[in-house]
Amino acid sequence: MSGHISPKSTYYAVFGALMVLTAITVGVAFIHLGTLNFPVALGIAIFKATLVILFFMHVKYSSRLTKMIVGIAFFFLAILLLLTLTDYGSRGWYASSRGTTTAGTQVTVTGPNQARKPVAGEAR
Amino acid sequence: MPDAAAIHAGDDGHGHEHVHHPAHQHHFQTMEQQAEASTLGMWVFLITEVMFFGGLLMAYLIYRVWYPEAWSEGSQELNIILGGFNTVVLIGSSLTMALAVRAAQTGWRKGTIVFLILTMMLGLTFLVVKVFEYKEKFETGHVPGPNFHFEGPFGPQAEIFFSLYFALTGLHALHMIIGFGILSVILWMAWRNKFSPQWYTPVELSGLYWHFVDIVWIFLFPLLYLVDRAHNVV
Numbered sequence: 001m002s003g004h005i006s007p008k009s010t011y012y013a014v015f016g017a018l019m020v021l022t023a024i025t026v027g028v029a030f031i032h033l034g035t036l037n038f039p040v041a042l043g044i045a046i047f048k049a050t051l052v053i054l055f056f057m058h059v060k061y062s063s064r065l066t067k068m069i070v071g072i073a074f075f076f077l078a079i080l081l082l083l084t085l086t087d088y089g090s091r092g093w094y095a096s097s098r099g100t101t102t103a104g105t106q107v108t109v110t111g112p113n114q115a116r117k118p119v120a121g122e123a124r
Numbered sequence: 125m126p127d128a129a130a131i132h133a134g135d136d137g138h139g140h141e142h143v144h145h146p147a148h149q150h151h152f153q154t155m156e157q158q159a160e161a162s163t164l165g166m167w168v169f170l171i172t173e174v175m176f177f178g179g180l181l182m183a184y185l186i187y188r189v190w191y192p193e194a195w196s197e198g199s200q201e202l203n204i205i206l207g208g209f210n211t212v213v214l215i216g217s218s219l220t221m222a223l224a225v226r227a228a229q230t231g232w233r234k235g236t237i238v239f240l241i242l243t244m245m246l247g248l249t250f251l252v253v254k255v256f257e258y259k260e261k262f263e264t265g266h267v268p269g270p271n272f273h274f275e276g277p278f279g280p281q282a283e284i285f286f287s288l289y290f291a292l293t294g295l296h297a298l299h300m301i302i303g304f305g306i307l308s309v310i311l312w313m314a315w316r317n318k319f320s321p322q323w324y325t326p327v328e329l330s331g332l333y334w335h336f337v338d339i340v341w342i343f344l345f346p347l348l349y350l351v352d353r354a355h356n357v358v
Contacts, residue, residue, distance in 0.1 A: 003159065003328070005229045006222075015219040022211050022345075026204070029350035037354055041346040049339045056222045056335045058328075066164055073171040077178045081185065088186055 004061035014055045021048050147323040159325050166329045170336050177340055180295070184288050184347060187281075194281030196352035198274075201266060202289070203257060207349040210253050211341065217246035218338040225331045228314070228324035236314045236327065243334065244307050247300055254297055261286070292344055299337045306330050 025044045033040060054060040059070055145155055152158035188195045220242040227235030265273030266286050274282040310330050313319065319327060 003229060005226060008223070008226065011219055011222045011226070015215065018215045018218075019212065022208070022215065025346050025350065026208055029346070029353040032354040038351065041350055045343050045346050048342045052218060052335050052339050052342070056218055056338075057332055062163065063160060066160075066167055069164060069167045069171065073167070073174045076171070077174050080175065080178050081182055084182055085185065088189060 004058065006055065006058070006061075010055060014051050017051060018048055145322050147325075155322060159328075162325045162329060163332075166332050170332065173336060177292075177295070180288065180292055181343070181347075184292070187284050187288065188351070191278070191281040191284065192352070194278040194285055197276060197278055198282045198285035198289070199349065199351045199353065201264070202349045203260070204349050204353075206253055206257050207345055210250050211345045213246050213250050213253070214338050214341050217243045217250070218335050220246065221331050221334045225324070225327050228319045228327040229321060231319075231321045233314060233317055233319075236319065237311065240307055240311045240314060244304055244311070247304050247307075251297060251300055251304075254293065261290075289348055292348065296337065296340050296344060299340070303330075303334050303337055306333065 021044055025041055028040055028044070029037065031037075053070065059067060062070075148155055149158060152161065220239045224236050224239035224243060227233075227239055261267050265271055268283045268287045268290065272279075272283050272286070274286075276282075307330060310326055313326060
């Protein structure tokens with residue numbers, strides 16, 4: 001088996017970078033950035049994970065097939081997270097006589113001529 | 125001569141004339157192909173692990189969008205010192221694990237053993253710190269259930285935060301315990317001198333698992349401990 005052997009210095013450098021990024025993510029958490037706090041923390045975590053995957057897990061030196069499989073893992077994770085969030089994020093965008101609030105609670109708005117009888121079999 | 129490196133000449137019953145490594149399975153043409161297949165299989169397993177933790181992360185994200193105040197207040201109750209210490213410990217264990225794999229690659233048996241023991245000790249340190257953190261949660265009543273207690277108007281919502289805290293960190297800790305068991309076997313194999321620069325696949329694959337568990341924590345630490353420390357709401 002002739003896998004790529006990284007020099008020790010690579011591992012020490014990656015470890016150092018991960019430590020610095022950990023310090024940064026802790027520091028940034030105490031700075032008020034408004035809505036940016038969460039994306040910044042997540043961005044640093046993704047960058048740290050990428051370093052671990054590329055160097056500690058040797059994906060940088062792996063075959064293209066392995067690289068594709070790794071990519072697929074995060075592609076499916078993105079589908080899971082983003083498509084679900086499009087649902088929760090868009091709740092309440094459209095006004096209707098029966099809809100959901102952003103918190104997911106079903107509401108029924110009744111006004112003149114809007115009160116309607118539930119259709120048979122319709123969930124109330 | 126170490127027995128892993130003992131290469132026996134090819135009379136293996138199906139007429140091969142070339143030399144054969146004892147770990148070489150006959151349905152692979154070369155050792156490289158065999159290692160490639162093993163690595164690929166491990167990554168396929170890790171995809172299922174990504175999706176496993178991904179589902180819990182999804183639940184975390186949705187509840188965070190719904191109950192930002194409870195998430196902020198719940199997060200303040202977690203011990204950032206212990207969480208940060210554990211982050212350093214776990215990333216350190218990933219470094220020693222990478223060095224253990226490297227030692228196996230270069231055929232340095234003693235190095236493999238020492239770095240595996242260091243990795244396991246760091247993993248154990250992580251778990252011990254986690255026990256103290258859990259103990260504190262039991263004492264302050266932050267464990268979801270009939271005895272859950274949380275000051276302020278967001279108690280029931282904070283209970284959801286702590287449910288996810290225990291689900292995520294508990295499953296992560298379970299992975300650590302399983303990893304500790306796997307590394308014990310690898311350590312025993314390294315002790316018996318099973319690995320050589322020609323064949324170290326079990327060390328490499330256990331390393332992939334260990335680094336994956338490290339990556340999970342790299343996400344859990346900011347999401348649970350650091351989120352909304354600056355007292356801001358989405």
